[in-house]
Amino acid sequence: MAQHTVSRYNSHRASLLLESSSIAHSTPDFEECPAVWDTGASYGLTPFASDFIDYKEVNIPVQDIAHTNTVVGIGTVMWKFEASDGTLLYLPLLCYHLPTADIRLLSPQTYHQLHGGESRLVEQGSWIVMDLPDLGPHHPRHKISIPIDKRGTNLPMLYRVSCDQKEQDTIGPNLRSALARHALDFKGSWEEAQTAFARKQFGMSRSWNTDREEFDFEFKTTQALFCPCVGDDANKNLSGPQRELLLWHWRTGCSMRRVQQLMVEHEGISSNDESVIFPQVIKPKFKSTSSCPIPLCAACELARAKKRNPGVKKQQAIKERQDILACNQYQAGDFVSMDQYVVNTPGRLPTGYGREGINNRYHGGTIFNDAATGGIWVENQVSLGAGETITSKKKFEQWLFELACIEVKHYCSDNGVFDSELF
Numbered sequence: 307m308a309q310h311t312v313s314r315y316n317s318h319r320a321s322l323l324l325e326s327s328s329i330a331h332s333t334p335d336f337e338e339c340p341a342v343w344d345t346g347a348s349y350g351l352t353p354f355a356s357d358f359i360d361y362k363e364v365n366i367p368v369q370d371i372a373h374t375n376t377v378v379g380i381g382t383v384m385w386k387f388e389a390s391d392g393t394l395l396y397l398p399l400l401c402y403h404l405p406t407a408d409i410r411l412l413s414p415q416t417y418h419q420l421h422g423g424e425s426r427l428v429e430q431g432s433w434i435v436m437d438l439p440d441l442g443p444h445h446p447r448h449k450i451s452i453p454i455d456k457r458g459t460n461l462p463m464l465y466r467v468s469c470d471q472k473e474q475d476t477i478g479p480n481l482r483s484a485l486a487r488h489a490l491d492f493k494g495s496w497e498e499a500q501t502a503f504a505r506k507q508f509g510m511s512r513s514w515n516t517d518r519e520e521f522d523f524e525f526k527t528t529q530a531l532f533c534p535c536v537g538d539d540a541n542k543n544l545s546g547p548q549r550e551l552l553l554w555h556w557r558t559g560c561s562m563r564r565v566q567q568l569m570v571e572h573e574g575i576s577s578n579d580e581s582v583i584f585p586q587v588i589k590p591k592f593k594s595t596s597s598c599p600i601p602l603c604a605a606c607e608l609a610r611a612k613k614r615n616p617g618v619k620k621q622q623a624i625k626e627r628q629d630i631l632a633c634n635q636y637q638a639g640d641f642v643s644m645d646q647y648v649v650n651t652p653g654r655l656p657t658g659y660g661r662e663g664i665n666n667r668y669h670g671g672t673i674f675n676d677a678a679t680g681g682i683w684v685e686n687q688v689s690l691g692a693g694e695t696i697t698s699k700k701k702f703e704q705w706l707f708e709l710a711c712i713e714v715k716h717y718c719s720d721n722g723v724f725d726s727e728l729f
């Protein structure tokens with residue numbers, strides 16, 4: 307963009323030099339330096355820092371005629387024009403600052419795009435008329451006529467556009483910055499997105515103008531501020547793309563999947579239902595960053611962490627082995643399982659008034675399970691010793707006999723008290 311503007315400037319300068327009328331001094335004069343009105347220039351250009359009412363330093367090397375020069379700034383200049391009714395107008399215009407230039411360049415479209423209005427050629431191409439629209443009570447409609455130097459360079463030239471310090475101080479603050487609008491320019495990227503879609507339809511490759519959308523961050527300074535970290539180039543546990551992804555994730559706060567999405571071109575649909583293609587929002591350094599396996603981020607893992615109970619195992623019953631103990635046991639009493647349980651909160655005995663000592667209360671019991679019928683008998687016990695367990699067993703057998711007139715043929719249990727001699 308800057309290069310383009312400077313090229314335009316050079317061609318005008320060359321034609322002015324050929325005429326050798328306008329550029330007389332080797333060092334341009336702030337008040338006398340002319341401005342060329344040029345729709346071909348993407349932005350304006352000025353050699354004078356004192357033209358600007360707001361300013362942002364940049365460093366863009368551009369190829370000038372003999373050697374490389376540097377555009378050192380971009381900002382809004384305030385230039386003075388005389389309207390056809392004699393009123394003085396002060397217009398804010400977007401310009402590059404190239405100190406080595408010796409003419410000014412005015413890009414009318416940057417003004418019209420921002421503030422409306424139009425320009426046209428009149429009277430067989432001898433004048434250009436800029437129509438400035440009515441913008442409220444203090445901005446009536448105006449006309450600026452710019453003569454074209456027909457005998458010489460055949461360029462529309464403006465003279466005495468510079469403003470003095472007093473004008474800048476009083477009027478400058480009332481003008482709107484052209485810079486803010488252009489930094490957030492959406493129109494440019496929209497056009498580019500449309501072009502990209504057209505190229506895709508014809509199967510042509512797309513190239514994105516990186517000069518236009520500069521969205522690059524320096525991680526180096528951040529790295530220097532902090533100690534060696536996971537995202538450091540020296541970390542060999544992650545691949546280059548993974549480290550880049552992690553840095554972007556930290557920088558933007560977006561999830562890494564989202565960052566990867568922003569790294570690929572994407573299709574969009576405009577309000578008139580036409581498809582367009584947008585360039586990557588983030589330009590990755592490595593090609594595979596948009597598709598590399600997503601690394602772990604310590605901060606995110608901590609944020610997602612949940613409390614877990616250690617040592618708890620979950621078991622799932624195996625389908626084929628369910629009810630394995632009950633199979634082949636057809637009759638009640640053929641197969642009885644036994645086990646004991648312990649209760650930490652002692653339970654009251656059914657007799658008395660609940661004033662028995664803690665040691666004399668129920669502390670557990672034995673459960674009997676008949677495999678064939680699924681019948682269950684629970685016997686509470688004060689102690690889980692063999693003696694009391696045998697009493698429980700007898701009670702169970704009595705219950706089973708009274709109920710079904712059967713005797714237990716086989717008991718099944720684990721070790722514990724059932725192995726004891728008494729039992």
Ligand SMILES: [Zn+2]
Nearest residue numbers: 555603605606
């Ligand atoms: Zn994270």
